[in-house]
Amino acid sequence: MLRRLYRCAVRLHPSSFRRRFGDEMLHIFDQQKGTLAALDVMLDCVFSLLRQWTLRPHTGVELPASPLLLSPIADHIPSFETLDTFRPRASAIINGAVLSLILFCMTVFAIRYSWIQVSNLRIREIAVAPSQRGYSREDPSHSAGTSTRPLTQDSKESSERLQVNVIPIEPARTQTKVTASSSRTSATPVGVAIWLRLELYVGKYISNSPPAKISIQVEGDHLSLTAAGHPHLALSPLSPTRFAIVGAENSYVDFTPDDQGRIRLLSWDEGGNVITAQRH
Amino acid sequence: MPLSSAALHILLALAGEDLHGYGIMQEIARQSEGIYKLGPGTLYDNLRKLIQDGWVHELGPRRGDDDPRRRYYRLTDAGRNVLRAETARLTQVVREARLRLRIPNPRRV
Numbered sequence: 001m002l003r004r005l006y007r008c009a010v011r012l013h014p015s016s017f018r019r020r021f022g023d024e025m026l027h028i029f030d031q032q033k034g035t036l037a038a039l040d041v042m043l044d045c046v047f048s049l050l051r052q053w054t055l056r057p058h059t060g061v062e063l064p065a066s067p068l069l070l071s072p073i074a075d076h077i078p079s080f081e082t083l084d085t086f087r088p089r090a091s092a093i094i095n096g097a098v099l100s101l102i103l104f105c106m107t108v109f110a111i112r113y114s115w116i117q118v119s120n121l122r123i124r125e126i127a128v129a130p131s132q133r134g135y136s137r138e139d140p141s142h143s144a145g146t147s148t149r150p151l152t153q154d155s156k157e158s159s160e161r162l163q164v165n166v167i168p169i170e171p172a173r174t175q176t177k178v179t180a181s182s183s184r185t186s187a188t189p190v191g192v193a194i195w196l197r198l199e200l201y202v203g204k205y206i207s208n209s210p211p212a213k214i215s216i217q218v219e220g221d222h223l224s225l226t227a228a229g230h231p232h233l234a235l236s237p238l239s240p241t242r243f244a245i246v247g248a249e250n251s252y253v254d255f256t257p258d259d260q261g262r263i264r265l266l267s268w269d270e271g272g273n274v275i276t277a278q279r280h
Numbered sequence: 281m282p283l284s285s286a287a288l289h290i291l292l293a294l295a296g297e298d299l300h301g302y303g304i305m306q307e308i309a310r311q312s313e314g315i316y317k318l319g320p321g322t323l324y325d326n327l328r329k330l331i332q333d334g335w336v337h338e339l340g341p342r343r344g345d346d347d348p349r350r351r352y353y354r355l356t357d358a359g360r361n362v363l364r365a366e367t368a369r370l371t372q373v374v375r376e377a378r379l380r381l382r383i384p385n386p387r388r389v
Contacts, residue, residue: 021324024301027349028320031302041319048321056325 002038003029009045014052196237198223201255205266205277214266214277225253225268245270283366286318286326291335291355291363298339300350301327327353335359 006029010022025045032038198218205214215226216235223235223243235243235253245251249271256265268275283291293299293307301323308318330336336359339352355363378385 017324017328021301021320021328023349024351025320025324027347028302028305028323040317044319044321048319048325051321051325 002035002042006038006042006045009042009049012049014056017052017056196240201263203263204280206280207275207277210275212275212277214268214275216266227268282369283362284326285316286322287330288363288366289316289318290323290326290330291359291366294336294353294355295360295363298352298354300352302350304353330359333358335362 003026007026010018010025013022029038029041032041201216201223202218203216205216206212207214212227217224217226219232219234223237225233225235225245227233233248233251234246236246237243238252241255241257243253243255245253250269251271252269254267254269255263256267258264264279266277266279268277289308289311290304292311293304296307299307301320304327305318305320305323308316327336331338331353335356337354337356339354341348341350342352377383
């Protein structure tokens with residue numbers, strides 16, 4: 001094993017040196033008795049390797065090669081030959097190192113004091129339907145609207161999930177309503193399925209001024225709103241926190257979650273007349 | 281210009297007889313009483329330079345040798361002159377050192 005390593009180290013010497021003295025070096029290695037002496041010779045070979053490649057120019061007169069090494073290689077240890085004896089001058093290597101160092105410093109300096117703050121570049125967010133985003137589909141806090149708070153607690157309470165299809169109101173009118181809302185909301189395509197947990201919105205909401213009691217319940221596959229003096233109004237989701245009232249123009253219901261993600265507030269915008277009700 | 285220790289010892293080893301590489305290493309160890317040991321990489325690096333300078337001549341393998349890989353080397357006349365000059369320089373150095381350090385010269389028996 002050690003002899004094989006030594007032979008590899010000899011093969012790594014410059015070709016002129018190896019062809020001339022490699023066989024004799026192996027002969028000397030074979031004369032060593034004991035592992036310690038072999039390791040000593042191996043260490044010397046490593047130093048020789050460094051010395052030959054770094055300190056010794058091989059552009060001088062080539063010595064005659066050992067005839068034994070001119071024979072085909074029979075030990076299956078690879079070796080390489082340099083096609084040209086040219087080696088760069090030491091001054092050229094030093095110049096190259098200095099130039100590389102200067103270039104590196106300039107690059108670091110340019111990055112550090114650049115006028116263009118690369119780290120502050122922002123990519124404009126592309127608004128997509130919640131079902132296409134990848135995060136929890138039923139989470140109203142990820143709506144494109146007012147809040148980013150998650151509905152963590154309520155989400156744990158129920159595992160039932162419903163798929164609610166947006167109820168088409170009237171294509172032209174819906175488009176108008178969506179455009180009138182926030183820019184993010186407008187990115188929610190009409191008719192795209194939105195996954196919601198309807199029971200999160202169900203409950204009674206009471207307004208003090210004007211006094212009103214509003215009830216939200218599930219009817220089939222959609223929410224409905226009940227209030228005194230009004231018939232059952234079907235709600236069509238525009239986003240997880242914003243619903244349109246089916247059959248009514250410019251009427252929306254907005255749900256606002258609290259810090260813990262629970263729906264606490266309802267805002268019923270009926271053609272500019274807004275009723276805000278707290279959940280009970 | 282003073283010779284390096286390795287070159288001096290190689291020339292000194294070859295001053296007596298023609299030797300192959302391993303024989304040079306053994307002769308150097310013998311002359312220095314085992315204090316100075318030369319590895320094959322250092323040996324052939326110096327031998328290469330000595331051959332290029334014309335101070336050592338390569339004889340090649342010797343007939344009848346049990347190992348054909350052994351190549352013998354001989355000190356040339358130029359190399360012998362260099363060795364003489366280096367010996368004289370070192371003698372002068374030793375003499376100067378004894379004078380400065382007040383070391384008495386060894387008595388001749």
